[in-house]
Amino acid sequence: MLSSKSSRFAINSCRNSSRRVLTRKYFSTTHEECDVVIVGGGPAGLALASALGSKHSLRESLKVALVEAGDLSKVQNWVPADGTYSNRVVSLTNASQAFLNDIGSWSHIEMDRTAPIEEMQVWDGISDARIEFSAAEMSLSNPGQGMARLTEVLNLQRALLRHLELMPHVEVIDKTKVMGISPESVDGGWPLVQLENGRVLRSRLLVGADGLNSPVRSFAKIPTYGWAYDTHAIVATMFHSAKNPYHGPNTTAFQRFLPTGPIAFLPLSSTASSLVWSTKPDLAAALKNVEPSVLARMINAAFRLPEVSMRYLHDRIREAHQAGTPITDAEIKSEIQWREQSHSIGSNSAYSSAPFDMSEELLGIPPDGSELLPSLVTSIQPGTVASFPLRYNHTETYIGEGEGSRTVLVGDAAHTIHPLAGQGLNLGLGDVECLARVIQSAVLRGGDIGSYTSLLPYSRERYLENHKIMSACDKLHKLYSMSFGPVVSARSVGLEVLNEFDSIKAAFMMTAGSSPRVQRENGSLGGDLRSTAFNVAAKGVEGLTATAGVVQAMRGGLAGLAVNGLHSLLTAISSSQVKK
Amino acid sequence: MFPTALIRSSTVNAAEIAHFSRLSALWWDEHGEFSFLHKMNPVRMQFIREKLLEVAYDEQPENAVDPTKAGILHGLDVLDVGCGGGLLSESLTRLGARTTGIDASESNIAIARHHASLDPRLSQSLSYKHTPAESLLAEPKRYDVVCSMEVLEHVDNPALFLSTCAELLKPSGHLFLSTISRTPLAYLLTIFLAEKVLGKVADGTHTYSKYIKPSELIEFFTKYRSPSQDSRPWITRLYGGVPTRTEAEVRGLIFNPLQMGWMLAPKGAWGATECNYIFWTRKPALENVLNSMAQR
Known part of the structure; x- marks a missing residue:
């Protein structure tokens, strides 16, 4: 993608050249007319191109082009070595899968490289209060498919590219930078997208699927708000021994909320899982710098040791990193052993990391409670450790106006969120599903798909929906970053209250898109499902309100405040479900 | 402007034309003066689409048009009377029609032409003319579909206007009209609220006494016979004041202030046609003419 600096320069230079073109002849032959120009070949952009290309009714009405600076043939011809996994993974909700299936892209996914998530174990690092989600108790139409499916982003992108290859009417222009975007210099003119190779695409609708620093967004002058x-x-790919037959397959996702941030263990295959560990920037830098075996030991500890010991280990690693002598495997091993002893964690306990140094044959029946924890990580796939900063970002609108009209934003260009609920890419696919549907409906009514009127239903449906899920994740992050005593005890009550209410879990998971989205071909909603969700959510919230009252009486003001926070969060979540 | 003689023989109201000419530059500002029309346009198109598909299916269920196809007007000659800035004309053209948009305001036509010139998909089959509908009668060309949206309430002598639109149709052709009913509710919403209180629509856009009730439109077509055809009236039967769906249909257009959007009311919805509504009727086919001549 363009850096903002170079894009600003490029936009200026493009404006000059386009004016020259325009003065020569108003409808200049140097422009190529396009109905939809998608900037960005990430999952959201590719999915939009596939969705539009797959709709038979749109074929003659829309000329679609996708522009990407990178080399997409590398993605399309991606052949990973056996048993290795890319470190960028996505948990596709059932709604996202249903959408990909509808447009015909799902069949191009290599299913062997996906893993269903049938259960989730989420717990608080300080109080150990735990919440369990299981697909079996979520009244899904097909519990066997799990509540989500984990796969590599590359597997998804490759599938979309393979699907697009079957659509010659959708033009994919890769290895080509967007040099600039400028408005035509006539009243009501269309955006002109100038490409590196000299081509100029005159676009009825310009879609920004170009990520966090979206050049399309800067062209449209859409303000964005965030921090x-x-x-x-x-992130990293972790290897571990296969789960013991007593525990069944590796289909449980684990997440522990430490005060430094949540650490997540996401299953990819029976012996490989993906790590997403959110933590303080200096700790992340230190952890990236240690030997792989040290990182493996730290991951095991982060799921097992009490929070006070984790704080100590964090300090040790931070100090060693600052001193320029990264901690060694032997050092961290003895530190962890000492910590386990002081917490009286015996070598037979599920919380012990002792098996890390034992050969597999010596391991017998797993100890009690080991189903509550992820498998012990034995090694890290070389070259997969990476880190990136986390942001919350939401644009003020998704549709450009004035000089920037005929633009629309999808995916990360419009919003970025904390990955703790694994919703980022799913929100992007939700945008794409909606935008494709809105475009189709406008085309069938003879609408101009670049017009504000045609696009308004998209932003109306998605903006609030995204905002609710985004602020829910943001609040969860903040709630769990606190180690302040009263808040911790309040939130442990909150979580345990949560655990009691299957209905709330169902509502939460439905919002997170676990049940396939209702078909909305004709704009009509499945009334049955909608009202069921409403009842479920309403019942749950009612129950929680009563409990919150009790807690308030028990713990007084501050604790009540935290529960109220959780309560309002749940209300937001369930009402977003009601809206659907 | 037209020669005085033309104005006298047409249904064009000079004051109305002056009013819309003043506003013409605003036609394509989707947030401005005509935002209500921009939002209404997809709903009017939805009605046109659904009605034409329904008729096509009734006539030839075995090779009816694919309802998911966009170009359902392909190959049809369509006339948009009182096209304004071309909101409806452009949409009709995108569905495949060979469209002629006419308007009595020259500045409207200029705006419509400019806007259409920006869209490469329109240049082939959309043309605009600055003319009153009456002068098209002198030309031989007749149309498969005639639309006149939000125009009826602005013309003088609506009966003459309706028969002009009717005469411009080919046999079996479709007439689509949308307008506002003459009810206290319509006065409250379209004049008192929209113009006087909220100022969403320019003051003086509407005149209450010019509003026409759906029953009056239906009554007109139960009596109206095409002079050139000498056939049956366009509407032959009424059941409790309601025509059969193969001869005419009235549907309410309802503005939802919470969503700031229009919706097409379901068929026969109670009270739905008390304010804005859309009307469809169909010119009798030539066979009917032959039949009625044979009977005599």
Whole structure:
């Protein structure tokens, strides 16, 4: 993608050249007329191109082009070595899967490289209060498919590209930068997208699927609002021994909320899982710098040791990193052993990391409670450790106006969120599903798909929906970053209250898109499902309100405040479901 | 402007034309003066689309048009009377029609032409003419579909206007009209609220006494016979004041202030046609003419 600096320069230079073109002849032959120009070949952009290309009724009405600076043939011809996994993974909700299936892209996914998530274990690092989600108790139409499916982003992108290859009417222009975007210099003119190779695409609708620093967004002058969390996420591919037959397959996702941020263990295959560890930037830098075996030991500890010991280990690693002598495997091993002893964690306990140094044959029946924890990580796939800063971002609108009209934003160009609920890419696919539907409906009514009137239903449906899920994730992050005593005890009550209410879990998971989205071909909603969700959510919230009252009486003002926070969050979540 | 003689023989109201000419530059500002029309346009198109598909299916269920196809007007000659800035004309053209948009305001036509010139998909089959509908009668060309949206309430002598639109149709052709009913509710919403209180629509856009009730339109077509055809009236039967769906249909257009959008009311919805409504009727086919001549 363009850096903002170069794009600003490029936009200026493009404006000059386009004016020259325009003065020569108003409808100049140097422009190529396009109905939809998608900037960005990430999952959202590719999915939009596939969705529009797959709709038979749109074929003759829309000329679609996608522009990407990178080399997409590398993605399309991606052949990973056996048993290795890319570190960028996505948990596709059932709604996202249903959408990809509808447009015909899902069949191009290599299913062997996906893993269903049938259960989630989420717990608080300080109080150990735990919440369990299981697909079996979520009244899904097909519990066997799990509540989400984990796969590599590359697997998804490759599938979309393979699907697009079957659509010659959708033009994919890769290895080509967008040099600039400028408005035509006539009243009501269309955006002109100038490409590196000299081509100029005159676009009826310009879609920004171009990520966090979206050049399309800067062209449309759409303001964005957000902040950087004081948090970086470390990702890596982890190897571990296969789960013991007593525990069944590796289909449980684990997440522990530490005060430094949540650490998540996401299953990819029986012996490989993906790490998403959100933590303080300096810790992330230190952890990225240690030997792989040290990182593996730290991951095991982060899921097992009490919070006070984790704080100690964090300090040790931070100090060693600052001193320029990264901690060694032997050092961290003895530190962890000492910590386990002082917490009286015996070598037979599920919380012990002792098996890390034992050969597999020596391991017998797993100890009690080991189903509550992820498998012990034995090694890290070389070259997969990476980190990136986390941000919360939401644009003020998704549709450009005035000089920037005929633009629309999808995916990360419109919003970025904390990855703790794994919703980022799913929100983007939700945008794409909606935008494709809105475009189709406008085309069938003879609408100009670049007009504000045609696009308004898209922003109306998605903006609030995204905002609710985004602020829910943001609030969860903040709630769990606190180690302040009364808040912790209140939130442990909150979580345990949560655990009691299957209905709330169902509502939460439905919002997170676990049940396939209702078909909305003709704009009509499945009335049955909608009202069921409403009842479920209403019942749950009612129950929680009563409990919150009790807690308030028990713990007084401050604790009540935290529960109220959780309560309002749940209300937001359930009412967003009601809206659907 | 037209020669005085033309104005006298047409249904064009000079004051109305002056009013819309003043506003013409605003036609394509989707947030401005005509935002209500921009939002109404997809709903009017939805009605046109659904009605034409319904008729096509009734006539030839075995090779009816694919309802998911966009170009359902392909190959049809369509006339948009009182096209304004071309909101409806452009949409009709995108569905495949060979469209002629006419308007009595020259500045409206200029705006419509400029706007259409920006869209490469329109240049082939959309043309605009600055003329009153009456002068088209002198030309031989007749149309498969005639639309006149939000125009009826602005013309003088609506009966003459309706028969002009009717005469411009080919046999079996479709007439679509949308307008406002003459009810206290319509006065409250379209004049008192929209113009006087909220100022969403320019003051003086509407005149209450010019509003026409759906029953009056239906009554007109139960009596109206095409002079050139000498056939049956366009509407032959009424059941409790309601025509059969193969001869005519009235549907309410309802503005939802919470969503700031229009919706097409379901068929026969109670009270739905008390304010804005859309009307469809159809010119009798030639066979009917032959039949009625044979009977005599």
